Amino acid sequence: MNKQAIKTLLETSFTEFSAFTDTLSDHRFVVSPEGKWSAGQQMDHLIRSAKPVNTALGMPKLFLRFFGRSVGRSRSYDQIRDTYRAVLTKGGVATRPYIPPVTEAEERVPLAQQFLLQKDKMVVLLDKWTEEELDRYQVPHPLLGKLTVREVLYFTAYHNRHHLVTLQQREELNQPWASQLERTIF
Template sequence: MKKAIIHEQLILQFDAFADYIQNLSVHRFTVSPEGKWSAGQQLDHLIKSTKPVNSALALPRMLLRFWGAPKRPTMTYDEIVTEYQQVLSAGGHATKMYMPAIVEGYQREALLKQFIQQKDRLLQLLRQWHEDDLDKYLLPHPLMGKITIREVMYFTIYHTQHHLQSLKQRDQLNQSWSDQLERIFQ
């Protein structure tokens, strides 16, 4: 995937997630019937996941050499997705740094603003990178080890999409949201 396509996909996935969150009721934003993260917590998690990427992309290239140089070709988008899914299947989960706090309904607008700010910063920083340099530098990923900048961008696209799909799947259950809650409290 070329940088221009990565840029487009980041916009598409971040905006789709933000639109979905914006249209949830306060109840659906704050509660998760399955005992998993609420929509608000998933939003908080995505903010926490994007901030360190932005910080790393803003570093001088010389400092990025701290993590070494790639010793293999950059994986494709599909290979990154497959590897991440395998990590999750093997029990991988967010490390403490990326765990969301409890999120209340009144926090939605502020969190959405932070989310969009992180997206805008990510896009701004990505524009400053040359196409070839995306494959020359590594960043540490807490679950996947050292991956190239391009692979980090692939991961960020998929990770955002993954969390949106998780929320949408809850809505596709055959029971209404209130029926799911009632079942839990029985």
């Protein structure tokens, strides 16, 4: 994918997640069945995940040399997706800095604004990179190891999609929300 395609992919992944969470009641935004992360916590997690990507995109490239240079071509979006899924299947979980606290209803609007702000930053910062630089520089990922900048952008888009699908599936459980909440409480 070229830069423009990556921008579109990122825009879509952030916008679709945001649009879906906008459809949830405050109750569904902050409460989750069976001890899973709520929609608010998942949004917070995605914000926490996007911030270091934006930090890396905004750094002078000289500093990124600290992480080494990529020796090959970047993997494709599908390869990054499949690698991430494999890590999750083997028990990979979010590391401490990316684990969100409990979310309250009054945090909903600020979280939504911060989420879209991270998207806007990412798209603007991406403009400062050439196609070649996206494949040359790499950054560390807590579960996937070193990724090229292009790969970390693919990961970010897929990561948003992964959490969106999780929330969408939760809503398709064909159980009234009250029943799910009751199981959580009792």
